[in-house]
Amino acid sequence: MTALIEADELVRIYEVRRGLFGRSSPVRAVDGISLAVMPGETLGIVGESGSGKSTLGRMLLGLDPAQSGEVRFEGSPMPKYGTSGWRALRAKMQLVYQDPLAALDRRLTIAAQISEPLDIHRLVPKEHQAARIAELMAAVGLRSDQAGRFPHELSGGQRQRAVIARALASRPKLLVCDEPVSALDVSIQAQVVNMLRDLQEKNGIAMVFISHDLKVVRNIADRVAVMYLGRVVEEASSDVIFRLPQHPYTKALVSSVPIPGKPLEGRVILQGEPPNPANRPSGCAFHPRCPVARDICRTSVPALRRTGNGRTAACHAVAGETASVETLRRRA
Numbered sequence: 001m002t003a004l005i006e007a008d009e010l011v012r013i014y015e016v017r018r019g020l021f022g023r024s025s026p027v028r029a030v031d032g033i034s035l036a037v038m039p040g041e042t043l044g045i046v047g048e049s050g051s052g053k054s055t056l057g058r059m060l061l062g063l064d065p066a067q068s069g070e071v072r073f074e075g076s077p078m079p080k081y082g083t084s085g086w087r088a089l090r091a092k093m094q095l096v097y098q099d100p101l102a103a104l105d106r107r108l109t110i111a112a113q114i115s116e117p118l119d120i121h122r123l124v125p126k127e128h129q130a131a132r133i134a135e136l137m138a139a140v141g142l143r144s145d146q147a148g149r150f151p152h153e154l155s156g157g158q159r160q161r162a163v164i165a166r167a168l169a170s171r172p173k174l175l176v177c178d179e180p181v182s183a184l185d186v187s188i189q190a191q192v193v194n195m196l197r198d199l200q201e202k203n204g205i206a207m208v209f210i211s212h213d214l215k216v217v218r219n220i221a222d223r224v225a226v227m228y229l230g231r232v233v234e235e236a237s238s239d240v241i242f243r244l245p246q247h248p249y250t251k252a253l254v255s256s257v258p259i260p261g262k263p264l265e266g267r268v269i270l271q272g273e274p275p276n277p278a279n280r281p282s283g284c285a286f287h288p289r290c291p292v293a294r295d296i297c298r299t300s301v302p303a304l305r306r307t308g309n310g311r312t313a314a315c316h317a318v319a320g321e322t323a324s325v326e327t328l329r330r331r332a
């Protein structure tokens with residue numbers, strides 16, 4: 001089966017100026033990432049702030065160009081941003097991000113926002129539009145009397161539901177959700193996540209779900225990729241990641257997630273500075289914070305290896321067989 005979306009060795013380097021008059025220096029935001037998402041599958045992406053999650057999400061949609069590497073959608077190279085080929089694909093891949101107020105046009109009613117993609121992509125004859133809008137609003141749990149409201153007349157959760165309804169209007173095959181519930185009240189986060197999961201399952205949509213909140217990711221992802229400073233350090237099924245984390249960084253992240261009804265035991269506290277992509281440590285970038293770092297970790301970058309249980313991990317302390325891009329892609 002062809003992956004819906006695949007990335008091969010993606011690299012994105014930003015030139016960032018240091019200080020007001022300082023010279024620019026390169027920041028490797030995404031530093032050689034390969035992954036594949038099958039139709040209908042949800043891949044969770046986790047990692048601390050600055051690890052490159054949002055940059056990767058934008059690159060998967062062709063919104064941010066790769067310096068090297070390639071993204072393929074249904075086996076074909078992603079057309080360049082803004083070209084007619086890219087615009088045609090755009091209907092099939094949608095982005096939902098953290099801030100619904102910024103994503104919505106504040107001068108348009110909710111119904112008008114949802115009808116926009118229907119018009120742009122000429123998806124539904126005019127006479128059927130009202131019915132389709134009502135259907136989409138019902139699917140995300142908005143009431144029909146909210147159709148004439150403006151974004152500022154809705155709650156944060158309702159706004160995000162409107163954004164999701166608009167994203168679904170073009171019947172996408174892929175949704176990239178970048179921290180979609182982080183700005184919402186904790187009490188409604190679970191509702192919106194459950195709704196997303198139901199819609200995704202019902203419509204067979206593949207999803208890349210980016211979040212720093214592991215509880216949310218565990219609830220929604222089939223597989224999880226853990227990022228550290230622009231690279232994937234471990235990838236496996238959600239069950240394996242949360243039950244048997246292998247990379248010391250994953251262990252630290254997972255150990256801080258409370259399991260309902262269980263006390264937090266064996267919590268690994270991450271030491272040292274949070275990662276700074278402008279100042280990447282030598283060797284394994286995680287070594288200054290790693291409780292099991294050895295000499296080799298300071299000098300040599302560990303390769304992503306297959307380490308059993310359908311997992312890949314990049315750690316000198318973990319033995320395994322080197323995984324080629326080909327095997328990474330086929331693994332799903």
Ligand SMILES: Nc1ncnc2c1ncn2[C@@H]1O[C@H](COP(=O)(O)OP(=O)(O)OP(=O)(O)O)[C@@H](O)[C@H]1O
Nearest residue numbers: 014016027029048049050051052053054055056277
């Ligand atoms: N447009 C840009 N110009 C320059 N640097 C950028 C740009 N976008 C991101 N970066 C840098 O690239 C790195 C990765 O950023 P990114 O936003 O992808 O991280 P993230 O994992 O999404 O973080 P967060 O959890 O805070 O959202 C950061 O160091 C960031 O400062």
Ligand SMILES: [Mg+2]
Nearest residue numbers: 053054055178
């Ligand atoms: Mg981000």
